[in-house]
Amino acid sequence: MNLALRDIRHHRSRFIQTCLGLGLLLGVVMSMSGIYRGLFTDATAILTATAADLWVVQQDTSGPFAATSRLPEDVKYRIRAVPGVAQASALSFQNIQSDRNGKPFRFFLVGYELGGLGGPPVIVAGRPIRQKHYEMVVDRAMRLPLGAKLRLADDDYTVVGHTAKMVSSAGDPVAYVTLADAQKIQFQDDDNAIRNNRARLAEQISRLPFLAPAQAGQLAPQVAAIVGSTHIVNTVVARLAPGADLAEVQARINRWNHFRPLAVQDQERILTEGMIKKAKMQLGLFRAILLVISGVIISLIIYTMTLDKLRVIATLKLIGTRNRVIVGLILEQSLLMGLIAYAVGYTLIGLTHDKFPRRVDLVPVDLVSLFVIVLVICVAASLVGIRKAMRVEPAEALGN
């Protein structure tokens, strides 16, 4: 006859309620760990999906995610020519905020070269972009169905495919267009500014005293073309050939003096230690606090459960019940409670983690360590209860 189970059977509803409550709490702890992990996964989602070895950005910047980086598109040709580089592509990144049904609607637009690096990693519905213009692959989270049209910079873009869980380091869903389209979108708004700039440039050049009017007339449009070029990208990413030496490739690009070749690890560090550090610390701290709170609550519940039973334990001792049985009563019950609560929390999060607005990554090592922690707390709390129980005098069963 198992006393722990008999006691639970008798206090069935109370036990179930306690397990459910604890389960919710453990579910929150699990989701907190998941959000903590998800933050990292999200922050590095584009980095991971691009799978490049090298991120070449503007000199003295930590772009393209953490800072603005602008470089001419044609740098990619120079980079491709560097020995050891197998593949190099230009990428453009921009945040876009527009309105949909009166609500602000944010996403992160990636422009990539068809067939190059940095495009949508996995298409979960529809197809990849095939046309050079006006096609778009968006993340499911944008809630734009296949075939939907989105107006950007006076052009309609058709959604041809969906990705899943592709977000920017800020957590906004990602949309993909071709690099040419992205550049058009990026600089369209500046059209007026560019025209004004050109006019001002032409005027300034024409006033240069050492230039003949004819020379000035020839020079002005060329200068304007360079200044107003839309062939600007935010980064050029490269993959190295097998066996190529990363440091050597970096050194060579460094010698050009205009660009900064960041290894993927550097980029990861910038993203995780710079951009999301505070958020991560905040979440980590919150997770630790929650764990401590759970520990205290579990211990209190188990301890109270034991206190409630002191009279029963005294009676059991009086009729000669062995300590083993009494220890079992306390220990088995608290372990069972911990197990059930864990299962409840796990089921809950398993069913809901996909519906969280941001990514919740349930990582086995987190789940297993939480499981072990819960068991340890249960055992530790039981031991306190057991100590108390062992000190109970059988005479206490006689008190009226």
Next chain:
Amino acid sequence: MYAVQIERLTKIYGSGATEVVALADATFDVAPGELVAILGPSGSGKTTLLTTIGLVTEPTRGRVVLDGELIVDNGWPPGLDLKRVRREKLGFIFQHHNLIPFLTTVENVMIALENNGVSTKEARARSMELLESLGLSQRLDHYPSLLSGGESQRTAIARALANRPRIILADEPTAALDTENGKNVMRLLKALAVENDSAILVVTHDHRMVEGFDRIFEVSDGRIVGERRNGSDNA
């Protein structure tokens, strides 16, 4: 051989100004099958007497011999497994029946048997039989909270009897019952003493409950002040 022998058994609570002599130099023997009542007003030391014999309260001085085994000699000898002696030789019944609230009637009896290594299956069979003989066949799967006072007390008696102990100690077993039920419980105990050849010590403060007992001790202020045999006054 006596079932219970006590010699100059003394229990003093506290010390100095707060010292209470709850039991002073109690000496008597109880034979197997003998039904003994301990009668006295509240606070006279009856419970202390019973619990020192029952190895629940450690006496300050004196000896306790249970079933021929010297258990207590001026305090509990270190290393003695009191629980073993309790579960093998003793059965307890109390005013407040002390049933385990989360066990059903039959399980409350089974636990005593399982304590002594009886298998669950056999324990259940024997417990059911015992409870049926005590008129509780309709209450086997009830929780104690659903039992009447008399039913609870009979369940407690079944638990105390389950291992056929040589000695049964009952502390005010009828105090929480009405007269009718109280007398029934006493009759039951008497029948059991005869049937099992167990020594039964019953504490009570109610004179009406002790008729038909083999011996009656009167206790006052921790001392045994009178002893009657079969109703005759031997003090």
